Amino acid sequence: MENLSKLSIRAVHEGLLKKDFTSSEVLESCLKEVKSQNKDLNAFVLIDEEGAKMAANSLDAKIMNNESSLSVLSGVPMSLKDIFCVKGMRTTCASKMLENFIPPYDATVVEKLRDNDSIIVGKTNMDEFACGASTEHSIFGPARNPYDTQRVAGGSSGGSAVSVASNMSFYSLGTDTGGSIRQPASLCGVYGLKPTYGRISRSGVVSMASSWDHVGAFARSAEDIGFVLSAIAGKDRRDSTTSDKDVPDYSKFLDDSVKGLKIGIPKEYFDEGVEEETRAVVMESAKKLEKQGAEIIDVSLPYTKYAIAVYYISMPAELSSNLERFDGIRYGIKPSEKAEDIVDYYYKARSEGFGSEIKRRILIGTYVLSSGYFDAYYKKAQKVRTLILEDFNNVFTKVDALLAPVSPFPAFKVGDLLDNPLAMYMADALTIPANAAGVPALSCPVGKSKTGLPIGAQIIAPQFGEGLCLTVANALSA
Numbered sequence: 001m002e003n004l005s006k007l008s009i010r011a012v013h014e015g016l017l018k019k020d021f022t023s024s025e026v027l028e029s030c031l032k033e034v035k036s037q038n039k040d041l042n043a044f045v046l047i048d049e050e051g052a053k054m055a056a057n058s059l060d061a062k063i064m065n066n067e068s069s070l071s072v073l074s075g076v077p078m079s080l081k082d083i084f085c086v087k088g089m090r091t092t093c094a095s096k097m098l099e100n101f102i103p104p105y106d107a108t109v110v111e112k113l114r115d116n117d118s119i120i121v122g123k124t125n126m127d128e129f130a131c132g133a134s135t136e137h138s139i140f141g142p143a144r145n146p147y148d149t150q151r152v153a154g155g156s157s158g159g160s161a162v163s164v165a166s167n168m169s170f171y172s173l174g175t176d177t178g179g180s181i182r183q184p185a186s187l188c189g190v191y192g193l194k195p196t197y198g199r200i201s202r203s204g205v206v207s208m209a210s211s212w213d214h215v216g217a218f219a220r221s222a223e224d225i226g227f228v229l230s231a232i233a234g235k236d237r238r239d240s241t242t243s244d245k246d247v248p249d250y251s252k253f254l255d256d257s258v259k260g261l262k263i264g265i266p267k268e269y270f271d272e273g274v275e276e277e278t279r280a281v282v283m284e285s286a287k288k289l290e291k292q293g294a295e296i297i298d299v300s301l302p303y304t305k306y307a308i309a310v311y312y313i314s315m316p317a318e319l320s321s322n323l324e325r326f327d328g329i330r331y332g333i334k335p336s337e338k339a340e341d342i343v344d345y346y347y348k349a350r351s352e353g354f355g356s357e358i359k360r361r362i363l364i365g366t367y368v369l370s371s372g373y374f375d376a377y378y379k380k381a382q383k384v385r386t387l388i389l390e391d392f393n394n395v396f397t398k399v400d401a402l403l404a405p406v407s408p409f410p411a412f413k414v415g416d417l418l419d420n421p422l423a424m425y426m427a428d429a430l431t432i433p434a435n436a437a438g439v440p441a442l443s444c445p446v447g448k449s450k451t452g453l454p455i456g457a458q459i460i461a462p463q464f465g466e467g468l469c470l471t472v473a474n475a476l477s478a
């Protein structure tokens with residue numbers, strides 16, 4: 001039998017409808033990839049073989065008896081970053097702090113996946129509490145890039161990107177607070193969408209920095225991303241920041257042409273910090289769109305250069321507040337040594353439970369929020385964040401969408417940036433602005449470096465313009 005794990009979601013759906021194969025057979029082909037590759041790639045940190053098999057078997061029985069109306073995601077094996085709560089399934093955020101945490105409920109997106117008879121293969125590797133750009137800050141050890149296992153997968157949703165790139169799952173859900181879907185997608189040669197803020201519920205997803213956090217998806221085509229987005233987007237009463245805007249059938253946008261679209265090339269995204277090869281590959285993509293009738297226009301978003309500074313004040317402020325609940329009592333591990341008093345108990349639990357990158361960010365976050373520094377740092381960062389949003393509002397009066405690199409460089413070597421946090425932070429210089437403004441942005445694979453590493457292009461659209469991102473991504477894959 002052909003290797004089913006490489007099919008498109010549409011092909012799996014059609015095959016299941018025609019009874020060419022069963023969901024269990026599709027799952028088996030993914031599990032075969034997991035068994036042969038996960039040891040080297042470290043994409044999955046938990047494999048729920050039994051649960052996935054049971055779900056596939058019960059769906060197959062329903063299909064046999066013609067009892068099931070299949071949605072396009074029914075019976076398709078998928079994976080979840082280890083930040084999504086799944087009832088009864090260990091959820092660690094790759095942190096010692098949550099090494100024993102078993103959620104008592106499903107995240108809203110997980111409920112939606114279950115409504116669609118999705119098959120959850122397991123949980124994927126990530127940077128601790130989603131803080132990082134390489135999936136090296138993980139208690140499970142680094143995820144590896146499938147194109148070169150000496151190199152990182154990107155992060156923080158690195159395991160999700162790898163699981164999709166290596167056919168261990170058809171799609172994966174991740175989170176993107178400053179680039180954690182788009183950057184690993186770019187480094188691993190898959191598609192990754194960070195939608196509009198409020199498009200997908202964050203309920204049941206462990207919070208990093210709430211005003212920056214977005215749930216999104218990885219897949220191997222724009223069409224597959226569209227299918228997933230249509231299934232999981234929408235209003236959720238458990239997340240008051242979700243929008244009640246209608247959820248379209250996103251796969252419909254795939255047939256649209258880019259003819260007549262105005263595509264902006266933002267000059268700040270092509271400056272000297274971005275490797276020459278990456279710039280050249282993305283400019284080739286612009287030419288491709290031009291050939292299909294799009295108009296390419298040079299534009300400027302002058303506040304882009306402040307995005308990293310704003311992010312590394314605002315994000316730690318929110319992160320340090322969100323992490324307060326991990327005190328060893330409400331959530332988190334109990335300290336291994338006896339504590340003198342309650343303060344000592346917190347001290348010991350948090351010292352043992354959190355890794356060094358998390359501690360660094362808690363220090364920054366509590367500092368910028370402390371009295372006397374609040375106005376100078378936090379408030380100022382909030383004001384500059386508004387200017388970044390206005391940059392996007394202005395540019396979208398001139399163009400329909402933007403085309404830019406995702407990451408300034410392709411996958412770097414494991415260990416290379418670990419001792420240099422500032423260099424690691426630069427990996428997200430081009431992805432953070434879209435989080436600041438809450439606009440949708442999609443990473444799509446458009447080329448390779450001379451050394452054979454994937455390079456992605458980023459398509460950024462106005463709020464709720466996910467469909468437009470998919471149209472342009474599809475045109476680039478033609």
Ligand code: GLN
Binds near residue numbers: 176
């Ligand atoms: N790499 C960025 C950081 O370290 C972004 C992380 C994310 O999007 N979750 O914070």
